[in-house]
Amino acid sequence: MTATQPGAAIDIVAVGKLYAQRRGTANVALRNVNLRVQSGEFVSLVGASGCGKTSLIRMVGGLAPYNAGSISIDGNPVRGVPKRLGFVFQDAALMPWKTVRDNVTMGLNEIAKTLSKQESRAKVAEQLELVGLTKYADYYPRQLSGGMKQRAGLARALVSGPSLLLMDEPFGALDAFTRLRLQEELALIVSKANTTTLFVTHDVDEAVFLSDRIAVMSASPGTVKEIVSVDLPRPRLRRQGLLDNRRAAELRDHVLRLVMEDQDGKLGPSTAAAPEQPGMLDAGATAS
Ligand SMILES: Nc1ncnc2c1ncn2[C@@H]1O[C@H](COP(=O)(O)OP(=O)(O)OP(=O)(O)O)[C@@H](O)[C@H]1O
Ligand SMILES: [Mg+2]
Structure with a gap:
């Protein structure tokens, strides 16, 4: 592998994002977003369409400005595209x-x-x-x-050999089999290189397979509403290995429920709550 240095650490503190609209109004896309990603950690962002996942990942990658709070990488505030950044877009953009x-x-x-x-x-x-x-x-x-x-x-x-990999629904347009294969390859590559990865997906199984933690976002305005620790052992080499894993199913159901209740507000509390596991990983702050 080309990466020899440790992965970057990301600190997102009380971040807000406004998009100006016509007649002087503004769309508050993100409010009070808090997320800390440790060096070498794999964190997925999931949430309903329009909750601000792309906006957030673009701001971390220095591709868009933020209006409130701060985003820093290894302690340095993001100004422009950080060095040693890899960005994978949904459509490959070749x-x-x-x-x-x-x-x-x-x-x-x-x-x-x-x-x-x-x-x-x-x-x-x-x-x-x-x-x-x-x-x-x-x-x-x-x-x-x-x-x-x-x-x-x-x-x-x-x-x-990036120290930080940002991926915005990179496998969204792929057929199921190719997607599974690429998920397995990605898991292997980033774990070998110890690359810090922030990964946007709509596929909760994909998030469970790949992530150390899953940040579930809610919409209007977008914020991180819960961070779920994926307490499944590594290495996780094969997606099939998770198919009959009870804990993986519980985590998926919990994350799905969080996303769904945000969409229709009708579902009751989860029966498979997966709170942060103290001591497993340093907890990232959730939005208040
Ligand atoms: N360039 C832009 N100008 C104005 N508004 C924008 C712009 N980009 C995003 N928005 C608004 O910000 C909000 C969040 O959009 P964003 O693309 O970040 O969501 P998302 O979570 O990535 O959605 P999806 O899952 O559909 O990709 C939406 O209300 C969207 O209309
Ligand atoms: Mg998006």
Whole structure:
């Protein structure tokens, strides 16, 4: 793996986000969002459509400003795109006129300057191998399947050895089988590299499989309403291994219930509550 340094730590404190609307009004997209992600931790954001997941992850990645509170990475307030960041978007966002190899090479960003041509090529080749795209290095994005595009997007995000990986529904558009395979590959890659990962998904099973903790968001305005610790042992190599796991089912039901009750407000309290496990991981603060 290319990452040799520890993963970044993220501190999101009392963050708010407003989008200006016509006639001087504003849409309060996020209010009082609190979340602390530790170095090497995998945290998923789940919540109803429009609750502000993309807004939050873009602010962490320095792609959008916030209006209140603070976001810092390793203690430094985010101003612009942080160094050693990998970002994976829902649609892979590859450059159509570049080959897979050249798209992945773009992900080297800043560190390209410190590498010889040979070293760059070697890093890109290593990453392509890791995501199973070696044979497709000279293909253009239009010649790839959806799953292959996502792999290329993942390789581009990982090639610089990021200390922080931000992923916004990266597998949302994929068929179920490709999705399972990529989840397993991602679990392996980030655990080997100890990369801190903030991951947006609508798929609660995916969140349970991958995450150390799941931050459940509520909407209008968006905030983190509960953080659920996924107290399942690691390594979790196979999704199938969770199918008949009772604890995994309880956690999924609990998270689903939290998301659903926010959507229709009709469901009663969960019977499978999964509170933070004190001492397991340093608890991130939930929004009040
Ligand atoms: N560029 C923008 N300009 C104005 N309003 C925006 C903009 N981006 C997002 N919003 C608003 O902010 C709120 C949160 O949107 P956001 O895209 O962050 O939600 P989300 O949780 O990612 O939703 P989804 O699950 O559908 O992707 C919504 O009310 C949306 O209308
Ligand atoms: Mg979104």
